[in-house]
Amino acid sequence: MKLRIHNTLSGKIEDFIPIDKNNVRMYVCGPTVYDRAHLGNARPAVVFDILYRILQTLYKKVTYVRNITDIDDKIYKASIEKNIAISDLTKKTTAMYHDDMAELNVLPVTIEPKATEHISDMIEFIKNLVINGKAYVANSHVYFDINLSQDYGQLSKKNMEDLLSGARIEISENKKNPLDFVLWKPIDERFNFGWDSPWGTGRPGWHIECSAMSKKYLGEIFDIHGGGADLIFPHHENEIAQSCALTHQRHMANYWIHNGHLNIEGQKMSKSLGNFLTVNELLKDFSGEVIRLAFLSTHYRSPMNFSFEGLKQAKNLLDRWYTALRGIEITSTNKIFDDVFDALLDDMNTPKAISILCTKIDEINKAKNSEFAGIFVNTCQKLLGIMQIKICDWFCCVDSNKHAWIESKIQERAVAKQNKDFATADAIRAELLENCIVIEDTKNGTIWKLKN
Numbered sequence: 001m002k003l004r005i006h007n008t009l010s011g012k013i014e015d016f017i018p019i020d021k022n023n024v025r026m027y028v029c030g031p032t033v034y035d036r037a038h039l040g041n042a043r044p045a046v047v048f049d050i051l052y053r054i055l056q057t058l059y060k061k062v063t064y065v066r067n068i069t070d071i072d073d074k075i076y077k078a079s080i081e082k083n084i085a086i087s088d089l090t091k092k093t094t095a096m097y098h099d100d101m102a103e104l105n106v107l108p109v110t111i112e113p114k115a116t117e118h119i120s121d122m123i124e125f126i127k128n129l130v131i132n133g134k135a136y137v138a139n140s141h142v143y144f145d146i147n148l149s150q151d152y153g154q155l156s157k158k159n160m161e162d163l164l165s166g167a168r169i170e171i172s173e174n175k176k177n178p179l180d181f182v183l184w185k186p187i188d189e190r191f192n193f194g195w196d197s198p199w200g201t202g203r204p205g206w207h208i209e210c211s212a213m214s215k216k217y218l219g220e221i222f223d224i225h226g227g228g229a230d231l232i233f234p235h236h237e238n239e240i241a242q243s244c245a246l247t248h249q250r251h252m253a254n255y256w257i258h259n260g261h262l263n264i265e266g267q268k269m270s271k272s273l274g275n276f277l278t279v280n281e282l283l284k285d286f287s288g289e290v291i292r293l294a295f296l297s298t299h300y301r302s303p304m305n306f307s308f309e310g311l312k313q314a315k316n317l318l319d320r321w322y323t324a325l326r327g328i329e330i331t332s333t334n335k336i337f338d339d340v341f342d343a344l345l346d347d348m349n350t351p352k353a354i355s356i357l358c359t360k361i362d363e364i365n366k367a368k369n370s371e372f373a374g375i376f377v378n379t380c381q382k383l384l385g386i387m388q389i390k391i392c393d394w395f396c397c398v399d400s401n402k403h404a405w406i407e408s409k410i411q412e413r414a415v416a417k418q419n420k421d422f423a424t425a426d427a428i429r430a431e432l433l434e435n436c437i438v439i440e441d442t443k444n445g446t447i448w449k450l451k452n
Contacts, residue, residue: 001338003054003345006301008232008256009155013347016255018223023061025222026052027214027253029231030112032069033093034078036278037100039306040228040262040269046292046385047259047300047348048226049106053383054344057336065217066109067210068094070116071203076191086193090116100279103288105385113213115204119195121212122204125246126183126197134245135183138174140200142184146177149241155256156233163233181238183208207238214252215243225253229260260303282311289386290315296350296384317358319449321380321387322394324364327444331374340379353384368444395449406437410446413439 003016018024028048031041048066055062070090079086094114115122126142129135135144146152146160153159163179182205187194194201214222220243227236236256243252261268264275282291293314298304337360343352360376363369380387409428416424432439432448439448 001058001341001345003058004347005051005255005257006347007254008258009251009254011157014255016223018059019221019254021059023063024055024059024224025063025218026055026065026224026226027210027218027222028064028066028109028225029210029227029235030066030068031097032072032074033090033097034072034075035093036280037097038269038276038278039264039282041097042100042104042279042291043262043295043304044226044228044259045101045106046104046295048257049385050296050300050344050348050350050383051224051226051257052107052109053385054341054348057341057383063111063218064109065111065113065214067213068097068112068114069206069209070094070114071209072206073191076193090114096280100283103283104279104292105288105388107385111217113217115209115213118209118213118216119204121216122208123184123195123197125208125212125215125242126204128246129183129242132245134242136176137199140186140202141172141174141182142199143175143180144183144238144242144245146179146181146241149245151244151250152179152241153237155237155240158233181205181207181234183242207235208242210235211239211243211246211252214239215247220247221249221251222253224255224257226257227259229258232256232258259300260298262304262306264305265307266305277306286311286315287389289318289389293318293354293384293386296386297354299351300348317354318386318394321357321361322389322391323440323447323449324361325373325377326391326395326447327442328364328368328373329370330377331370333371333374333378335375336379336382337375341383344383350384402435406432406435406448410439410448414446 004013005016006013026048028044031037052062052064075086075090079089082089126135129144130137130142134148135142153163156163160179184197184199184202184204186200186202194203214225225236225239240252244250263269264277267273267275269276279291290311294306294310295304297310297314337356340353340356343349343356346352357376357380360372364373364376377387409432413425413428416422416428429439436450437448438450439446
């Protein structure tokens with residue numbers, strides 16, 4: 001079985017061939033920790049978690065690095081607004097990010113470097129670029145010289161003229177070229193916070209963080225670099241330029257993988273539009289598995305329209321799956337469905353994988369086969385990160401006493417039906433429905449679930 005994946009660098013779906021099959025290396029841009037994780041943070045975390053699971057199934061060892069950006073103007077601004085120390089804010093926010101991602105069943109990564117812990121690596125990186133003539137110092141700033149990067153635009157597929165006309169560029173009289181980007185900048189009046197460097201007290205530019213940390217943990221060239229499509233330019237383009245300028249390599253990563261943009265109910269997510277959603281907010285009304293399945297229902301490369309209707313559909317689908325498994329003594333197994341895995345090997349086609357699993361559920365409904373059900377559950381858990389809740393817990397209400405009440409009402413109804421007291425049986429069904437409990441009579445007995 002071969003993994004085929006879309007490579008933004010080539011613009012094609014390619015066979016994945018690792019540099020070292022004994023240690024596949026992947027770097028993904030992580031969150032900027034100034035507030036709770038929003039859905040834009042969550043989608044790449046889920047997408048690359050799927051890729052991580054696929055790679056772990058195929059290879060002995062996978063080194064997955066996802067950074068924490070804890071140096072940013074948004075962080076400094078939030079610390080002032082909330083009257084909290086920067087280090088306390090980033091520590092708290094990072095912990096909340098971990099909690100939210102755990103709710104989405106996102107696996108812990110292998111290494112999670114923080115930008116603040118790698119300032120010396122960034123300074124050394126920048127020093128060598130200056131020494132090699134690839135960067136220049138101007139008024140306590142250090143800029144990368146784009147004119148010396150022959151392949152600039154290779155990832156975004158744009159030439160210099162396109163980039164100059166279409167991009168938001170920081171204008172500065174210190175620059176030789178408007179596209180030159182900052183590697184180091186001095187502290188300013190707004191955020192009097194920084195580190196000592198050969199160019200004065202200041203802090204690194206955004207792009208240098210990922211180049212320095214990926215090089216340290218994964219080497220000059222590694223297998224996969226990932227992130228959202230919004231990072232292709234300028235962030236990832238600039239990473240390639242500065243990394244290749246330092247290492248004299250043609251590429252810094254062989255495969256560049258990007259997930260599509262995310263909209264909310266058809267609109268770009270924005271606080272000004274009032275549609276800015278955090279994972280934590282959604283978890284009040286939907287389980288993490290529901291949110292995760294909603295993400296997986298759209299192909300990772302496609303733009304995603306995240307909607308409450310989509311969440312309800314994901315909830316209904318999981319209800320159906322958990323209901324089908326209810327009452328079956330599921331056999332524990334390490335087996336997975338090959339056709340589901342094949343769908344994921346085909347450029348992470350999660351919608352196709354979900355569709356195949358729906359046909360498997362139909363078979364489970366018919367046969368109630370314990371071994372087949374075990375393979376279903378293991379496939380979902382191992383490859384998609386869903387169906388990890390105990391079946392009894394999925395159907396439990398908030399109050400365990402209410403759970404007992406439901407079971408007692410179902411028993412009362414069974415007795416009424418046995419006595420041919422159908423009026424009482426119907427009344428009990430109606431009473432349960434009033435309490436948001438839907439019951440269904442099957443050949444294996446009466447089952448219930450929460451009303452959507």
